[in-house]
Amino acid sequence: MTTTVSPPPERAPGRPRRRGRTTDRGFNRAFRWIAVGAGVLILAVLAAVAVFLLQQAWPALTAGSDELAASVPRYPDDTSLLEYVGPLVFGTLLAAALALALATPVAMGIALFISHYAPPRLSQVLGYLVDLLAAVPSVIYGLWGIFVLGPAALPVWEWLNSWFGWFPLFAGPVSPTSRVLATVAVVLAVMILPIITAVAREVFLQTPKLHEEAALALGATRWEMVRTAVLPFGRSGVISAAMLGLGRALGETMAVLMILSPGFLYSFKILDSSQQQTIAAYIALDFPEASGLAVNTLIATGLVLFVITLAVNMGARAIVARRKEFSGAN
Amino acid sequence: MSTATIPDPSGTTEATARTRAALTGADGARRRKDRTMTVLIWSAFVVAMAPLVSLIWTVLSNGAARISMDFLSLSMRNIFGGDPSGGIYHAIVGTLIITALATVISVPVGLLAAIYLVEYGKGVLARAVTFFVDVMTGIPSIVAGLFAVSLFTLFLGPGVRMGVIGAVALSVLMIPVVVRSCEEMLKLVPNELREASYALGVPKWLTIVKVVLRTSVAGLTTGILLAVARVIGETAPLLVTVGVTDSINFDPFEGRMMTLPVFAYRQYSQGQATCPGGESATCVADIAIQNAWGAALVLIVLVLALNLIGRLVNRWFSPKLR
């Protein structure tokens, strides 16, 4: 692989034209190889993450369900590892999807606000403020979610239940503790807002002035200009931004761990407690006390999470990369 | 100066009225929609700021009361129940040591990888590094923790908890952030500077060290500080790799360590203490929650300070390139 970046310098002396290559010696060469090595190391680390997780998860993957039930706490009898992980995957996906549904419209609004609505002098400062949301440690989000947001949101959950209780998501009963997936989803949404906003903002700012002016000159209002010129241009960027946010929401641990009252059901009731649990929170909850095969089992569930987030992130990055090539060709 | 003459307006009153009607924009529905969207977009920003303000206010108001010299300089050793005399010194020590260790691992690797991508990177390898660095930014923090555990289990056997494992876990999270921000900063160095240096006969590696890095040192510092701020608040990976302790531990290669975020979480999960003789100076029922808020305040001050210093370094010290 590395040969593609470093043509062998030995060829150079025979060809006077390529004499520039002869300087690639001594320190120069060493420095280059150190830099290349750092790049390769990063690839190696990512590969190592996958390999070591797989290696440590292996005993759990190959163990029988009796063996697992005997050594893993809360492991129900006569269930395969897949059946065991299933509800966790479900809970993870549900929480992340809800967070994404809440965060994406708001994030697009903020991105448009910063790129096209706010006074240009302010927009950089406003960008910093949104970025601060990303800097707040997740454990603090957890504290805030349980002590501030939970109690504040409870009347909203009750209202939702009394008016839209027929809708599966809002079915009763409403837990008076507010330690429910709906509260978790709101906290996760706040946490992923800055990620989605940052990417969407960049894309919206890249909209060619030419197209914006074309729309305005046709008699478009500002919103119509946004809809005609900015949003179509930024669509793929917004999609990948949302996927990056999804990736972050899938892997978030502490906020879920601290707020959610866990359960292991395939349940859509997001206003009731003891219904769902996410993979990350489950691992963090049980890992400190786990030993033996239980550790392997937890690592195996972690591997599942790794694969899911990897797929989502790679998808998002592939969209971004394709978009780059597309706009580069124009 | 202007020699263009203005003939008296010949438009009839009828034409004027028609034009006025066309230009006053009778299309109320469109204007209402535009206004509605403007309000919605402004309110999206307000909606995002509300949690930030609420969160910072909550941490400040709940945490400030707990902050004292004792709280900052004592550990939790031999503190039980509702005893309010403990502190977070051991957690501050642990956070600083583990974060510093993670920085020592991440910065050389991240910076060199960024140099590779900007100065040398071409072809398949560079594209692969770029792509997987991006992918790596999305690794869940708990997975990074599990990776570090798996790695050290292989060498030291199961059940080992120590600071350096946490540092490795944090490095997995930190390296891609360092690469990304350093790459951005190195790209800002104008090519003319590099060419000027080559034209003077300076070899490439010296050009990179003396010209490129020196020009962008403020930006690199900012990037690294922001990356530190990013990982200093990580909880989950430390929970599974470093464990918890109530005592001060200065040695990241031996035994468990406490860190601020983990401390906040542990105190929170202990809940209310029971005070047999009622509330007194030696027994406060909700002392654990107070401790959690106190630690949260110290943590958020650290994070905000790193962010602020980072931005200011970039603003004050970066050379004016144009």
Add this chain to the structure above:
Amino acid sequence: MAQRIDVKDLNIYYGDFLAVQDVSMTIDPQSVTAFIGPSGCGKSTFLRTLNRMHEVIPGARVEGTVEMEGVDLYGDDIDPVAVRRNVGMVFQRPNPFPTMSIRDNVLAGVRLNNRRISKSAAEELVEASLRGANLWNEVKDRLDRPGSGLSGGQQQRLCIARAIAVKPQVLLMDEPCSALDPISTLAIEDLIGELKQDYTIVIVTHNMQQAARVSDRTAFFNIAGTGKPGRLIEMNETSTIFSTPAEQATEDYVSAPFLVRASQDVAAVGT
């Protein structure tokens, strides 16, 4: 359809900077008016005040009046969006919306009006507008292909079709041919000659021959030096401007050989 425009004592500012000073002129309906002058003299800036596109740039503002059939475009009760719908604009570089088909590009302005236009009416409008822009025969078989796939000249005519589809009274053209090859330029010039039957046309151009070919009246703008505002020097019948201008500055500009003019342009840009 076409309407006359009276500009009185117009000053144009970017923030505190006075970009164009004290312009008064009348633009006749159903005619082509050309603005000429060195780069940086404010002719494009002035053009953009005629449909209030000027104020899209933050800090930009005007003093004075621009009247269309006696109605001040900058009056309190005037909606800038409605002004732009009635005063169409074609830009220096062709800018069809890249994500839309040729058909949707033509209909873009009409769709903004939220009017539920029937399918047959839309088809008629597309054909009429594209015929009006002399583009119909070239694109009638590929109306669903993206507009960005056309050649530069075709794209510019698509932009003209898009502008006339909303049936404006006035059409502003900001150096519409400067990014085009000579043949495409000729096609656009022919089109301008046809369009003036129905519209009031104002065109900014760098090309003296083009101004002489297409316009009925010509306005010459000039700038005294760096940091000084641009001014309207002289406006008259095109034939008069190019044969017997009243001002020495105009004569110097229109009669100077191309290279001299170009160097003046460079000087104006470079300063």
